[in-house]
Amino acid sequence: MPSDVMYLFGCAAPPVHNIADVIRRAQADGWDVCLGLTPTAASWLRGELEALRELTGHPVRSTYKRPGEPDVWPPADVAVVAPATFNTINQWALGITDHFVVGFAAEAIGKSIPLVAMPCVNLAFTQHPQFERSIETLRGAGVTVLYGPGGFEPHPPGTGSPADYPWNLVLDAAAKRVVRPG
Secondary structure, rough: OOEEEEEEEEEEOHHHHHHHHHHHHHHOOOOEEEEOOOHHHHHHHHHHHHHHHHHHOOOOOOOOOOOOOOOOOOOOEEEEEEHHHOHHHHHHHHOOOHHHHHHHHHHHHOOOOOEEEEEOOHHHHHHHHHHHHHHHHHHHOOOEEEOOOOOOOEEEOOOOHHHHHOOOHHHHHOOOOOOOOO
C-alpha cells in the first residue's frame, strides 16, 4: 500500500532548523514527505537543501512552478504549515499569496485538502489585533490550528527554545486529518 503524502511547509522561525528530524519522524510513521519552505526559511537552510531533497526523495520547493510545468510532487493527503510565523498566518488568513507556501495553503482550503497549522510566535506578536482574527479565520475555513492550550503556547520575546516546539502535536494532528476511502 502506498504511503500517505504529507506536504510539510516550514516558515522562518527557529524550529525550522529541526525540520530534518521532523521529516525522519514522519517517515518513520509511514509518511511520504514533500518539503516546502518560505523564501526566508529556504535561505536559512540553503546549505541543507540538497540533503533535505535526498531525505525526502522530492525537490524542496520555495517558489511557484511556472504555468504548464508538471507537478514534481505526488498529490497531498494532508498539508502541514509549521512552524507558522506571524507573517504567514496573517497572509494566509487574508489571502495574500505572494509566496508558494501561503499560495498552496490558501488554495488547499478550496480543494478540501486537510490542513494543519501550528504557529511559532512570541507573546508580543499575539498582542497585535490581526493575529487572533487570522487564527479564527483559518479555523473557520476548516484548518486545524494548534494554538493555545493543547497546541503551541506563545512565550515572551527572546525566551523560546526551538527544542521545545511541540512537533509531535503537528504529526499527531496530521494523522487524524487524513481521509481514507472506505
